Amino acid sequence: MTTSFTPTALEVAAAEAVPSADELAGTYELQPNNNKATQEVREAKMAKLLFGKDFSDSMAHATWTTEDGWHNRAIEPYGALSLDPAAAVLHYGQEVFEGLKAYRHDDGSIWTFRPTYNAARLNHSSRRLAIPELTHEDFMASIVDLVRADNEWVPDVPGSSFYLRPFIFASEAFLGVAAASRYEYYVIASPSGPYFTHGFQPINVWVEPTYHRAGPGGMGDAKTGGNYAASLLPKVKAHDAGYDEVLFLDAKTDKNLDELGGMNVFIVMADGSIKTPQLTGNILAGNTRSCIIQLLRSQGRSVTEETIPLAELLEEFGSGQAVEMFACGTAAVVTAIGSLTSEDFHVKIPTGPTTKNIYDELTAIQLGHVEDTFGWTYRLM
Template identity: 70%
Template sequence: MTYTNLELASMGKVPLADELLGSWEIVPNPHSTSQAERSAALVDLGFGKRFSDHMAHATWTAERGWHDFRIEPYEAIAMSPAGAVLHYGQEVFEGLKAYRHADGSIWTFRPTYNAARLNHSSRRLAIPEFEHEAFIGSIVNLVRQDAAWVPDAPGSSLYLRPFIFASEAFLGVRASHRYEYMVVASPSGAYFANGFQPIDVWVEREFHRAGTGGMGDAKTGGNYASSLLPKTVAHDAGYDEVMFLDATMGTDIDELGGMNVFVVMSDGSIRTPRLTGNILAGCTRSSILQLLRDEGRDVREETLPIADVLAGIDSGAVTEMFACGTAAVVTSIGSLSSRDFHVDLPGHETTKAIYDHLTGIQLGTVEDTHGWLYRLA
């Protein structure tokens, strides 16, 4: 099997969690949430609405590099109105989860992939890279400090959001001379309110998420900002998500607003759009490809014209479609619609099997043959 540069970059070993304890200074929150309030928050789980008591924070300057590694109270941050990120958009982020296993231990999934992709995104936006060990150390020390915030309800997790932004106060088009790295943590349930239910997808033809030579394969806020108008219009019309087509010809499937796409064929083969530089190289996408190849499935990364997919649905050659990403994991696509078509996809058996296999690994109920799990506590 041929690995991508990102997958290769994620294969380096990092120390065990116990060896990283103390690598970030702990500044306890004197106003931590009460046990009663925290317990209530862990029962009423949404997604990204509540946050734990602490956050990780480090600073980069040209003179000192990355320094002042701290786990500190979660609170509002002060920034000059001239802060560079507010004007020029130098910002990257990641998303991963901490899972509580049945024995009470806490694990995360392929964190070195997230560390490698954060640096890939940073390079594209002229942001200083962050060492893998420091990245993992921030997750370990934050989760150890806020372990009580990791829920144990089915399908739940502590969602972790590492991010870097330009914080220098100046006006002028150049890379910033100061950056902040932070991680916040949010106890979360299912990304979609209806859980594992097929979603209705609008196929967008007017607007595009990213173009050739742009930032499509970087995890940066600008790519999501460009998706918000068509997503808002689609949601108002009753659709759950938007599928974007390539910006050059408007004929080929790229991805959903925040998820990669897979197509299941009637002959058992599975296809997904190839990585063109416009598509985010998702950790979940990478993991699914590996698991399917482990099973000996015929998996192809190739150009997927929307016209061919629609014809396949009509003929029965396409039986299922699904989307995947860290937040939603795996989600069945129940229908595709646009101005000139509507098609239904009633099948979801393969999708559900993939979902069960992947989440089983993450929750420790299915064997992890690739060493993807990393114990945090």
């Protein structure tokens, strides 16, 4: 068993101090916007919050070229992009993205959660895809200026958030197989309700025996569209069969737990200890995953990062050694897994208190209901 208790490179980078929102405000110049939604339209959309379906009035934007680096920072009206048909991203998939949330606290202030981790991971992904990096200050400024421009879109109902999607793509028009010389950075935002519309209910998971989302030496630990594209066919098949999500096994052996299509997984043992698949280079180093590990260890809980064979896990649930399993990610935060199914097994998983307690503790920090002793929250306005 391999156990790690030292901070990862992303966790170290995420701990770097950044200027306050007031110091960063105005980095992205606010452009005139004559296409803002009317109050009636905005209120109608805010009254039926979905996840990632409606978008606010504005978007942050910057351009990178080999001559000028990152420049032309602006908050622009949200709208369609003009893209050359030969744009490199359309042919070679050179793009990365992130996901984080802003929350309205009870006093009306707006905060986000551990954004420097997202800034560090965006750069980690960019390095893997030969995309120029963005400073943490630049990343944070884009979030600050966008949220301040569109603060009326930040909801305040329970379970809601203002989902932020930063992304970078190669926009140079050429058909040669090489890293591009021009890139666009955008941040768009969506007032959102819960990721799973059925609320905090256990999900049923299909364990995929054939397909993989990434392989050794690939881009599994980069947040890039290709990994998600690889997961879509098995997810479509699983959804058609009545399952909520897909659990992928490692591509090298087809025996060990990897991750869901967009979430990391944890297993709660009967003795109170918790384990999660170790980061192998195939698994995305989730922000929520990192926070859960730190939160539990601060409470004296045993959390191990290790290789978890599927066969061993099924035996542990059968014998009662394993008592809960949950998935986590920015969009869903934490959700219980109620069953694992594949071609030759179906295992029901108990719903216990640990999963819900972790969800409650994390969201209480995010919403400002308890003291943030970790320094994860950042005030935007």
